[in-house]
Amino acid sequence: MNRNLKKSIISLFAILSFCIFNSSSVTGQISYLNSIKKIDIHTHIVSDASYLKDVMEELNMKFFTICTRGTDMDRINFQVNAAKEFCNQYPRYYAWSTTFDLTHRNDTDWINQVKRYLKDSFDNGAVAVKVWKDIGMQIKNPNGEYIQIDDSMFNPIFDYIEQEGKTLFAHMGEPIQAWMPLPIGADGKPRSYWANNPEWHFWDKPDKPSYNEIIAARDHVLAKHPNLRVVACHLGSLEFDVDEVAKRFDKYPNFVVDTAARIGNLMSQERGKVRAFLIKYQDRILYGTDMFGGMITSSGAKRTPEQAERAKQSLSRRYSNDFEFFATDNEISRRDYSIRGLALPKEVLYKIFYGNAVRWVPGINKDF
Numbered sequence: 001m002n003r004n005l006k007k008s009i010i011s012l013f014a015i016l017s018f019c020i021f022n023s024s025s026v027t028g029q030i031s032y033l034n035s036i037k038k039i040d041i042h043t044h045i046v047s048d049a050s051y052l053k054d055v056m057e058e059l060n061m062k063f064f065t066i067c068t069r070g071t072d073m074d075r076i077n078f079q080v081n082a083a084k085e086f087c088n089q090y091p092r093y094y095a096w097s098t099t100f101d102l103t104h105r106n107d108t109d110w111i112n113q114v115k116r117y118l119k120d121s122f123d124n125g126a127v128a129v130k131v132w133k134d135i136g137m138q139i140k141n142p143n144g145e146y147i148q149i150d151d152s153m154f155n156p157i158f159d160y161i162e163q164e165g166k167t168l169f170a171h172m173g174e175p176i177q178a179w180m181p182l183p184i185g186a187d188g189k190p191r192s193y194w195a196n197n198p199e200w201h202f203w204d205k206p207d208k209p210s211y212n213e214i215i216a217a218r219d220h221v222l223a224k225h226p227n228l229r230v231v232a233c234h235l236g237s238l239e240f241d242v243d244e245v246a247k248r249f250d251k252y253p254n255f256v257v258d259t260a261a262r263i264g265n266l267m268s269q270e271r272g273k274v275r276a277f278l279i280k281y282q283d284r285i286l287y288g289t290d291m292f293g294g295m296i297t298s299s300g301a302k303r304t305p306e307q308a309e310r311a312k313q314s315l316s317r318r319y320s321n322d323f324e325f326f327a328t329d330n331e332i333s334r335r336d337y338s339i340r341g342l343a344l345p346k347e348v349l350y351k352i353f354y355g356n357a358v359r360w361v362p363g364i365n366k367d368f
């Protein structure tokens, strides 16, 4: 046999065995992830639905549903009353976070009203409290200034949450793009969440708080309440660079983040850097999607069985895409680009998809 041919055969064999070895180890990771218990820590479920339970059964998953929006009492009460009911009825499938009213914040006994409301939620199984971007970007004090999350008015509430052993979920600010010009689509029209929600678009509005001011206020809460567990939603609104998240992890031991609606931001950063970040901070990241679900749509209409079936399929697709990204090293095509999965080690997958949720949000029923 000629030497070159022999060499080619040997290297072909090396490549083949590498592929076989590599694919079998990665296959192991995806089947491992499929098999273990998982919690989606950031969902908005408005009602129980059999299509949701089907998805959870199929994936060995539980949904953590978050009530939100302190500026709309009817909306809060609707979500809280529903969550009380279906989370207690189906503890295998759902756990929940409550929130509190901001509309009576100038009443002299507002703090007591909030504490009573939170206590009732805790008595009904809530294990966390959510604060949202309306603090920092919408509500103002009697002097007409925007109220930030580190305002002393919230201190007794945070102390109470800490004292009750609950966790704070904080979605403060917006992605940094809210302080940048709107992207323009191919049709020449602005295209983004803020094109439809201009009240949250702060670009070129000098009277509005800056991105840095809002993030600094959130960081100040972490420093002021070192014993309060804080799950900062959406990669802590630091979605553009994992190094910014890492800096806070190093500085604030009570700070963790969820991935809700920001997995695309992990995909768009350099793979090696993101993978190293997730491995280094494997105890600080909680998997979440920000998906909406239930038998009522976001517009308040009842879902038909056909719509529920479509919602179920799109949900299953979404989870399987996410699992592929975290657990395999497949080339994954996303619209007009392709990225390679992270192939995270099993112990890291376990923590991100389950272990961190039950550790940082104690009280979630683990029996499923």
Ligand SMILES: [Zn+2]
Binding pocket: 042, 043, 044, 066, 260, 290
């Ligand atoms: Zn959300």
